[in-house]
Amino acid sequence: MTSPRPVALFDMKAQQALIRAELDRRLAAVLDSGAFINGPEVRELEAELARFAGCAHAVGVSSGTDALQIAMMAEGIGRGDAVFLPAFTYTATAEVPLVLGATPVFVDVDPVTFNLDLADLERRIALVLKDGKLTPRAVVGVDLFGLPADWPAIEAICARHGMFALDDAAQAFGAALHGKRLGRWGHATALSFYPTKTLGCYGDGGALLTDDADRAELYRQLRTHGEGKSRYEVLRTGMNGRLDTMQAAVLLAKLPLLEGELAARTKVAAAYADGLRGLVQVPTSIPGAEHAWGLYSILLPEGADRARVQEAMKAEGVPSGIYYPKPLHHQPAYAAAHAGSILAGPPPLPVSEMLCHRILSLPMHPYLTAEEVARVVAAVRRAV
Numbered sequence: 001m002t003s004p005r006p007v008a009l010f011d012m013k014a015q016q017a018l019i020r021a022e023l024d025r026r027l028a029a030v031l032d033s034g035a036f037i038n039g040p041e042v043r044e045l046e047a048e049l050a051r052f053a054g055c056a057h058a059v060g061v062s063s064g065t066d067a068l069q070i071a072m073m074a075e076g077i078g079r080g081d082a083v084f085l086p087a088f089t090y091t092a093t094a095e096v097p098l099v100l101g102a103t104p105v106f107v108d109v110d111p112v113t114f115n116l117d118l119a120d121l122e123r124r125i126a127l128v129l130k131d132g133k134l135t136p137r138a139v140v141g142v143d144l145f146g147l148p149a150d151w152p153a154i155e156a157i158c159a160r161h162g163m164f165a166l167d168d169a170a171q172a173f174g175a176a177l178h179g180k181r182l183g184r185w186g187h188a189t190a191l192s193f194y195p196t197k198t199l200g201c202y203g204d205g206g207a208l209l210t211d212d213a214d215r216a217e218l219y220r221q222l223r224t225h226g227e228g229k230s231r232y233e234v235l236r237t238g239m240n241g242r243l244d245t246m247q248a249a250v251l252l253a254k255l256p257l258l259e260g261e262l263a264a265r266t267k268v269a270a271a272y273a274d275g276l277r278g279l280v281q282v283p284t285s286i287p288g289a290e291h292a293w294g295l296y297s298i299l300l301p302e303g304a305d306r307a308r309v310q311e312a313m314k315a316e317g318v319p320s321g322i323y324y325p326k327p328l329h330h331q332p333a334y335a336a337a338h339a340g341s342i343l344a345g346p347p348p349l350p351v352s353e354m355l356c357h358r359i360l361s362l363p364m365h366p367y368l369t370a371e372e373v374a375r376v377v378a379a380v381r382r383a384v
Ligand SMILES: *Cc1c(COP(=O)(O)O)cnc(C)c1O
Pocket: 063, 064, 065, 066, 089, 090, 092, 093, 142, 168, 170, 171, 191, 192, 193, 194, 204, 205, 206
């Protein structure tokens, strides 16, 4: 018996085949116009993104990381400021405050949603206030794996302390909470268009979404070296953070598929849950939330040998991923961030540490067939 073709962890080929003619047409238009920077496709995409999210403004930028950086630069976040963020997330969320001279304060996450644990957030804000060395300035809520964080609660905590609420929705574009898509929660929302995200381009790209006209204007200035209305008037220190026209053209061709792709991801997630519930901890949603299913991550039983599980699955042509193998406070680059501060010692981050040992992500993309989903389920059942 020949073994069947491996399942893809992510799949960009099936999607490309569906829209290849439109991609070719849109890319050819950019080649013909030569407007590689700030071409009309960038503005067209910004209008479409704002419409999709239901927000007032969208500003295309060069990556999700730069979206986070521009949003924090616009608030003047820097030395002496504390930025609260989950210890269990992608490294970019923590890197940006450090690049700006601010201090990331790692917060533990909830063992079921994997998003910010709000009681721990309150504890750490109180700790920073008591210490008196840093000013609580911002909370970055991550919608991990596509599940919205508890935004009404995060907004309330930020309002109480006069903090900036930034949504890192890099894994979650398309998700919604209480009938509002991400893009309208917090003061601003950062998106990434890295190829494997729910809406991805063919390179790096990102966007900032906000309902606040003043912030949107600032974001436009900062992404173009702090330029004012005229080309060579520099109003503030900015950066080169533009989304290029080619990537905007790619995203314009892909965006019409997104609604259907989100529905397809939801179906895959439901089939995984049906097949795996009881064997492993399957992801759940929260009341009022529509999950974007950027990733599908299960929690293996305590003590399971994850490397062996992955090997056994791989032997059946089923790849898997580990997002993330290390909590951020254990990363060498960040361990020093709190040296000499009261944040250096306890309180510990036990949930983030536990998740890093047990988390496992299964293939997740909108073009998985029912047969492939069944193969993944069977492989996990045999491996665990
Ligand atoms: C992907 C990702 C980013 C960074 O996006 P890039 O476009 O790769 O810079 C930031 N935060 C989270 C949670 C991400 O998953």
